[in-house]
Amino acid sequence: MRWTPGGESSNIEDERGNSGGGGGGGGGGFQLGAPHLGIGGIVILLILSVIFKRDFLSLVGQGGGSPAPAYGAQTGGGPVQAGPAEQKEVQFVSFVLDDVQSTWRQTLGPQYRDTKLVLFRDQYPSACGTADQASGPFYCPGDHKVYLDLGFYEELKQRFGAPGEFAQAYVLAHEIEHHVQSWMGIEQKVRRMQESSPSEANALSARLELQADCFAGVWGHSTQQRKILEDGDVQAGLNAAAAVGDDRLQKASGHLVNQKSFTHGSSAQRVEWFQKGFTTGDVNACNTFQ
Numbered sequence: 526m527r528w529t530p531g532g533e534s535s536n537i538e539d540e541r542g543n544s545g546g547g548g549g550g551g552g553g554g555f556q557l558g559a560p561h562l563g564i565g566g567i568v569i570l571l572i573l574s575v576i577f578k579r580d581f582l583s584l585v586g587q588g589g590g591s592p593a594p595a596y597g598a599q600t601g602g603g604p605v606q607a608g609p610a611e612q613k614e615v616q617f618v619s620f621v622l623d624d625v626q627s628t629w630r631q632t633l634g635p636q637y638r639d640t641k642l643v644l645f646r647d648q649y650p651s652a653c654g655t656a657d658q659a660s661g662p663f664y665c666p667g668d669h670k671v672y673l674d675l676g677f678y679e680e681l682k683q684r685f686g687a688p689g690e691f692a693q694a695y696v697l698a699h700e701i702e703h704h705v706q707s708w709m710g711i712e713q714k715v716r717r718m719q720e721s722s723p724s725e726a727n728a729l730s731a732r733l734e735l736q737a738d739c740f741a742g743v744w745g746h747s748t749q750q751r752k753i754l755e756d757g758d759v760q761a762g763l764n765a766a767a768a769v770g771d772d773r774l775q776k777a778s779g780h781l782v783n784q785k786s787f788t789h790g791s792s793a794q795r796v797e798w799f800q801k802g803f804t805t806g807d808v809n810a811c812n813t814f815q
């Protein structure tokens with residue numbers, strides 16, 4: 526990608542010096558989005574709320590997406606030990622973060638509100654649970670932030686076999702697109718549908734994921750129009766989309782491929798929807814719910 530290393534985005538919350546250590550529950554693989562509270566969990570919380578006359582549901586961020594408490598006020602930015610390669614990565618994610626969101630602002634208008642990107646190392650508490658290596662990068666609707674450990678990019682290259690700047694950009698863009706879905710109210714609608722028909726929950730989740738891939742493709746289209754892409758970039762993005770398909774991930778983890786448990790879509794579907802966004806450059810082409 527043709528980009529000029531510049532400064533750090535004002536939408537980055539750099540917690541690399543404040544994270545790591547401690548316990549906490551792991552997530553379930555790459556890009557699961559927010560940990561989802563099942564219907565059983567909601568029932569239990571409702572019962573607890575009645576017994577204790579306290580709204581436990583709102584405490585887990587189901588009640589309207591209010592920002593979470595600061596979890597022991599880990600703010601302020603401790604000293605960060607980072608080599609020049611990592612500093613360049615920070616500038617790269619800054620470029621992607623700002624470019625994706627300024628592209629959306631042109632489509633959605635000035636009322637669009639940016640997401641923040643929280644950079645952490647090893648472990649960090651989000652409103653959606655602990656961000657760590659197992660959770661991979663994700664968007665948390667509860668605090669409207671994207672969480673990324675830059676170490677994931679090494680994993681993307683080595684473990685998922687998806688090197689290249691545009692592969693990295695695609696992964697980050699996909700997470701930012703979840704914020705856009707949340708901003709548009711799509712994420713909330715899908716969540717309600719999941720709660721009313723739990724048997725469709727995985728299929729609905731896959732549709733939401735594929736739409737995020739399509740939106741990322743729309744952004745890719747815009748970078749191509751502006752001649753930011755170089756030879757091989759598109760292939761790197763498609764390769765990354767394929768690398769993180771549920772069938773690949775399930776095979777890689779030694780499981781049999783089970784279509785019903787797909788929450789993100791197969792490799793072929795992810796590539797298809799990314800391409801749809803990329804070739805059309807049209808948000809309206811991204812109706813994965815039809």
Ligand SMILES: [Zn+2]
Pocket residue numbers: 556557558699700703734737
């Ligand atoms: Zn996702």
